[in-house]
Amino acid sequence: MVKKILSVALCVAVLIFIYSPILLLVVYSFTDANVIGRWQGFSFKLYAQLFQSREIMRILANTVVLALVAAVLSTILGTAGAIGIFYSKKKVGAPLKAVSQIPIINAEIVTAISLALLFSFVALYRTYFSLIVGHMVLCTPFVILSVMPKLKQMDPNVYEAALDLGASPTTALFKVVLPQIFSGILSGFMLSITLSLDDYIVTAFTKPRTFDTISTYVYNAVKNGTNSSTPALRALSALIFVVMIAAVLIVNLRARKGKEANK
Secondary structure (H helix, E strand, O other), X not given: OHHHHHHHHHHHHHHHHHHHHHHHHHHHOOOOOOOOOOOOOOOOHHHHHHHHOHHHHHHHHHHHHHHHHHHHHHHHHHHHHHHHHHHOOHHHHHHHHHHHOHHHHOOXXXXXXXHHHHHHHOOOOOOHHHHXXXXXXXXXXXXXXXXHHHHHHOXXXXXXXXXXXXXXXXXXXXXXHHHHOHHHHHHHHHHXXXXXXXXXXHHHHHOOOOOOOHHHHHXXXXXXXXXXXXXXXXXXXXXXHHHHHHHHHHHHHHHHHHHHHHO
16 A cells, blocks of 8 residues: 555656646746746736737748658658568668667767768758758657567568468558558657657757747747747647647547457
């Protein structure tokens, strides 16, 4: 009984430590005070300012479009890479798997500087192409990491059985393999969107000078301290938090319903 109480208390303490800064932003998004810690009455003024600001709406659209494009391309590349690694011989697959995990372990600043130097060398520095590739380098290893466990859980004889029954390798891939690893692909896609939305370092080193995302805009606004739309960013942060929580809940509920249906 004591161990159970301590484990629950520890879990609650960790959750409070993680989410208290975000919850503070959410609370103070409902007051129009310029500084967090000063309550000036309940108000939706910051949300009104948020949706009336064309600059923030443009930057929000830039961020969402970038995240979706990078996530789709990273998911395709990461899924293909995971399947290739899984079905390769051990002498080839093991080194490829190790190399694919280097960007996860490596410091993000090292990746950003390396990309900046590479694109500068090939005269593609600070273009939308360099930005997309930078986000793909960031996200693709996590897609591979999400898909590989699903491939290992899959019965390896199913693919061979499909080939023996007359299916072409392409048909077997799309009709047999991909449906069985779809949950891993979806997890990798969602993780890629989150990573792209959250990223600042790679974006700052690879983006065009006239292009901004939420992360770079917030950093510049806080750094300069003179932007009149800075308080409205609290409302934006609160909305992003709510949307991501809703997305996670929907994905988990659908996964649970799928498991119950299979039973």
